[in-house]
Amino acid sequence: MISKKQIGEDIQSAYESKGRVFIRKIIDGECSFYSNENDRIEFFFYIAMQYVRTKNIRESLVKVFSNFDEYSIKMERNVDAVVEHAKKNKIEINAELAKEQVKNLSDNLNLYNTMAYTAISSANELAYAFSVANKLSLTILHAPSGPKFITGDQPVINLKQNERDEQGNVLEVVLYYPLSQDIAILLKKDTEHRVYEENITLEKIRELNGFVFDNSFEQVYASSEEELLSLM
Structure with a gap:
């Protein structure tokens, strides 16, 4: 008999597989999928899952809702x-x-038992918001020679998460996601679903790596020990 947990894991696995196809296309310089609405929705669902299903987000939600x-x-x-x-x-x-x-x-009420369903529901809402209700541009960032992109156990980060109104609501969403040591992407609000490319500076990659380092929960991954030591 198939359990509810297994169904949830199968759904996540299916979108992980589709997501990896999109990531490979971006790394290979093929971003035509971004102009197709169905592909874009699936891509954003994958991005949203990468954002909401992490231990960092899970622990944050448990902390918020733990005192009933x-x-x-x-x-x-x-x-x-x-x-x-x-x-x-x-x-x-x-x-x-x-x-x-x-x-x-x-x-x-054990919130850990509901996290798989909460993650899928949240990802659905975010995917709709990013791909249908709003228009987000996709910017491909290329690392300069020397420093490489690092990543962590919170792979997708909102670079504007600390900019909030008086009620504590986030004012803007700019999603940052390192795909490899040489390529990362930015997703931010625009007038159309456009695709851009940008060769970033040494200062910018250090800033982005520092943001990843500061917002990781337990683990950070880099191509060399020197990359990590430079952030400590």
Whole structure:
């Protein structure tokens, strides 16, 4: 029997395979797929999955939603109203059991068990936002001779994540994703889904590598030990 977890993993594996095809095309200088809406949606879903399924994002979400105790009293009071509404719709709910589970919500709700579904749902929303609701340009960055791109366990990073309004909302999204030691990409809002190429400076690659280093959760990967030591 196939489990729900296996289905989720199969979905992720399928998009990983498709994503690798797009990455290979970009590295080979073939970006015509970006003008095709269906291909672009699949590409953005892969990018979104690379962003949301990491341990860094997972731990951040758990931290945000881990303390339910302060809400449990209010939720417990609402159980009777929910049960009454359910009965009107011929749905049976055990009120006493529901109240007991709500009272100990932090213990009864294991967010780690929902992360696979949360990641897929979040990736769907992001893929739609990036490929349909908005227009993002794709900029291919070429490393100069000398320093190489590094990557980490948070492979896709929003370079503007620290720029927020008074409510803490991120003001802008500029996604950065190193594909190899010589090539990285930027995805940012534009008037059309355009493709650009840019040969970056030594200062720029050091800035980008520093951002990756600072925003990695546990691991950073580089082509040489010297690349990492220069960031410490």
